[in-house]
Amino acid sequence: MISKEDIIKRFVSYVTVDTESDPESDTTPSTAKQWDLANALVNELKAIGMQDVSIDENAYIMATLPSNVDHDVPTIGYISHFDTTPDFTGANVKPQIIENYDGKDIILNEAENIILSPDYFEDLLLYKGQTLITTDGTTLLGADDKAGICEIISAMEYLIQHPEIKHGTIRVGFTPDEEIGRGAHKFDVERFGADWAYTMDGSQIGELEYENFNAAGAKVKIKGKIVHPGYAKGKMVNSMYIATEFINALPRMETPEHTEDYQGFFHLYSIDGKVDETTLQYIIRDHDKDHFEARKEVLQKLTNDINTQYGREVVTIEISDQYFNMKEKVEPVMHIVNIAEDAMKQLNITPLIKPIRGGTDGSQLSYMGLPCPNIFAGGHNFHGRYEYVPVESMIKATEVICKIAELTAKKS
Template sequence: MSSLVDRFIRYVKINTQSAEGQNCVPSTPCQHDLAKVLGEELRGLGLSDVTVTENAYVCATLPANCEGAPAIGFCAHIDTALEVTGKNVKPRLVENYDGGDVVLNAAENVVLSPKVFPELNDHKGETLIVTDGTTLLGADDKAGVAEIMTAVEYMTRHPEFKHGKIVVCFCPDEEIGHGAKLWDLDRYGADFAYTVDGGGTGTFSYETFNAAQAHVKIKGVAVHPGTAKNKMINAAMVAVEFAASLPPAETPPHTELYEGYYHMTGITGGVEEAEMTYIIRDHDTATFEARKEHFRLLVRQLNERWGRELAELEMHDQYYNMAVPLQKRMDIVNTALKAYEMAGVTPKIIAARGGTDGSQLSFRGLLTPNLFIGGYNCHGKYEYAVVGSMEKCVKVILNIVQLYAEGKQVK
């Protein structure tokens, strides 16, 4: 088994699922378990200034072995998504995939099928890493972690490979919007960076959504239903009324590419009170601001219809489209695309319908587009990783480093 696959399998067996609604970083103590492992591995590889912080950030530096090259950062996140459990992950290899159905769990009739996931047709003859049908896999983003670690190992084992200063950072809580906020950019200085947190083979993103989160709280009036006429205000029903006022075509199941959306991520409540949580997304800055204003308008109109302040809105921005600052340094993008071609990978430039740690980092001054990881169907029990794609990602990382070390970056 290759060191890349071995690492990945070890990492995904460590539960690092983050959690919403916590007032601490990391949001779950289990994220420290992987952080400590990574810190020890980086020390074992001989990197300098290795730190594992109380917030489960893992940072380290590989000093340059040549002059004139920029300092490049590589970043991935250690937490996994919330939709499906990340406990007791049991990965297995499907070697020489034959193009048919892969039974993940016969007892629960969980089948990974190309009829449902046609991307599988692109991987006949390759080795897949799949789940047992009861958990997610954790390729998002432990594939990225393993790929960065493997690239760093290569550089330490091959002193003839020329590179500038390499900065590594693994972050907690990306899946709940915290991510790289506490990365100490002054201590671990890089001229620019790449997140390794994308999707399938060849995908590359330097555009993301602009993002906001909104909480709508409804205060109702509870009265015995037998004497409720002209008195009761059912907060749950008012919440349903508000949800119905949003354009149904502007929700995730009806949008793609550059189309933004409103997405209810949770709703709770009863007669006395109810609460809804939404995320608001759009690539275009002006349209993003208009969406937020439309949301405020709907809240005002709801209160006007009822003649009282039933609805209370709390809304805050989460991240912004990193394409805006990246326009200043397109060599960071173009050199990565050249690195893809050198690795035999056809680039597929996509506007990410989400955010990455690069969104935060780019607006903090560290320009950071996003490389692919070779993972598919992330956040669910049908998640799988393609070993060949993961290996190509490692080559892309090394190619980027090599191009800049040799002064062959693409303007």
């Protein structure tokens, strides 16, 4: 159906453009270099024959594939993001193509002895005999979510070239800054005009997700007192020691490395410490809304308890909600999940319906009035040097996009 060579060529052309986002920036997009790929995508959408192609002042891209049937069909959408995470460099990506993977170690970088091994990353063995695209060990790959963009554009091109496949109106949307939590912030749902949509932003082939974490961020500031250490007795207050008390008071086993499935966590991801002030940055995650609220209360109570212990305000905390579990918005329209599940089954893909241990643009969009489950894009080990994507998974994701459009036209 879809040419492997075309998928590889398109995907490589995307990942070799640096689009890393920046959480410290207050612009949209957060980095000017995101415009490089955004503008190229606009030109490509026009070139393949999409209609109403637009890009706004914030680099949000939209395009339309008109209906080719003469009866009413819901308008559906497909959405992906073109930025990559600031967690690991996305500059100078050098993809490596591994044909007919033999199930053994892959040497990503011989000089630096960086090896992608199935002994550690067992999922590799799922793709024995397939074509893998990996990094060279010095950057991330960018399959999150340039694989999704590649699949959406490839599917639109295929539907344009094969008008015998009947479908309703399809809307396409590409966003900046998803990796820093802002991908949906300036997305114009009304202008997009879809009844529902799918983000192509999952991992392993078969993933289909309509539940995600409730999410918040917490910034904890601890104030100390700095004096000369030779004359410090009774005067110095070392904020880093108080920070250690705070950290150790939280449940050690409720962290990302000790949790799975529906289990929530507290995640300390940044410490900036000196004697007179230390800042801790946490993210708080839980699928259950009541448990989520309880986690925020735990942090607030701990702050109050430490201040009581010291007899003054040494700790302050700011907690900000980030996104919520889209299950609440998708369950009333479960037929949109069922259509995706049927599409996978018809393509001999085993659906893996499970909660997202994270969030996507779809979680925010669902609360903005656009129900938006998440579908696999195929990549593994996102946000680091061991990232890879099987080409066959990208092809299957492209086929799922086409099949959903076909089934939606039939079911209506």
